Amino acid sequence: MPARVMWRRELIAAGFAAGELRQRVRVGALVSIRRGAYLTGALPPDPELRHVILVRAALPDLAADAVVSHASAAVLLGLPLWNVPLGHVHVTRCRRSGARRSSGAHVHAAPLQPDEIVEVDGLRLTSPARTVVDLARWLPFEQAVVAADGALRLQLVTREGLAEAVERAARRPGSPAARRVVAFADERSESPGESRSRVALHNAGLPPPVLQWEVHGRSGLWLARTDFGWPELRTVGEFDGKIKYGRLLKPGQTPGDAVFEEKRREDALRDESLRVVRWTWGELDHFDPVAERLRRAFGASERTSQHVG
Structure with missing residues (x-):
């Protein structure tokens, strides 16, 4: 059976005592991945797969309107990433303020249009074009180009779609950097x-x-x-x-x-x-x-x- 995320409350509801959960963690039957969340099996060695697990474990503790974004959305969309930290789960809430960063999550506050949200495996994510532009506003040029090239190569975005996403972000921090990344991006680059x-x-x-x-x-x-x-x-x-x-x-x-x-x-x-x-x-x-x-x-x-x- 594939490993899956389970929460303390559902395990307790299923009849497990707190001491049993601690014992299962000690023997490796459960892996504690964040407060109140466990994995029924070993963490995979691949950093992207581990990040997907972190995303699923974090979302129940975040606001209902939180949309997976930035590097977290990139991982779930299958975008290539290079040298991008994956220790925090990134989400965006459609609001003007309230951005915050905790030990495991980075909550961004920014406008989100309905067509900038897609659903993947039951999770709401920023669209590929919005994700690329968010990364380009947030990451250094080299890392952002890797993601933008990959999105074009995989045909997840078009040049026109990226140009439109850049225009929508014109007044947000980092928009000039995003414009440079999109202008430089090329689908003919076949690898990071x-x-x-x-x-x-x-x-x-x-x-x-x-x-x-x-x-x-x-x-x-x-x-x-x-x-x-x-x-x-x-x-x-x-x-x-x-x-x-x-x-x-x-x-x-x-x-x-x-x-x-x-x-x-x-x-x-x-x-x-x-x-x-x-x-x-x-x-x-x-x-x-x-x-x-x-x-x-x-x-x-x-x-x-x-x-x-």
Whole structure:
């Protein structure tokens, strides 16, 4: 039987004594997840799944008009999040004041229109567009872009819907930041790492790349789709954070096969006089060396072009 949230009052009503509940917590039959709320099984290791449990445990203690919002709504909607705290359950109440933050919940006070509320698994949440804009007003730019890119990629929102949501939030704190996030968001970013890479490239002052660049050889034959491309500068950028050699293996393919195939792919790109610059997840936090490698590749391409000319 899957683990579920149960409340102290219903357990007492079912005939359990307070001492029995304490004993069940000691032996692991129940897990105390907040005051008066228990889980009938172990907490899942996944932070998003744990947060869903926290949301369901917290809602009975919150006001009836509370709507799950911000990071909590993002988790329930399936939006990708990166480096976003999930220790508090976020809800929004449609009122001008009364925002508060306790040890387990963050209650926001802001206008909410009926079309900004959706129902998921029996819970009332802010709509995907409203959720993205709330995150963009609240989170740093990089984290907000990860969520906005993901919402577009998953087709949970449209650009028009995000633009409308930004306009509705025009007088709320953080609205200029939200406008910047929505303008920057791109559905072609296929992972949080690619979204973070776009932000890193932007912050380094590098030219905007073509995303998911389809490369064809001189004969017109398709060679590869690359994460990032600068066609005029004959440079390809590849983010190696997609577990390409593990989770995304083709049927019957071994990690060694995948590595060999990737090497052949890169050799084909280099045969077309393309320079390939790779970076990993760990390099995104200190991107200057990657940016310098890209600048050298751009410079080499420009020198080759001048020489040929």
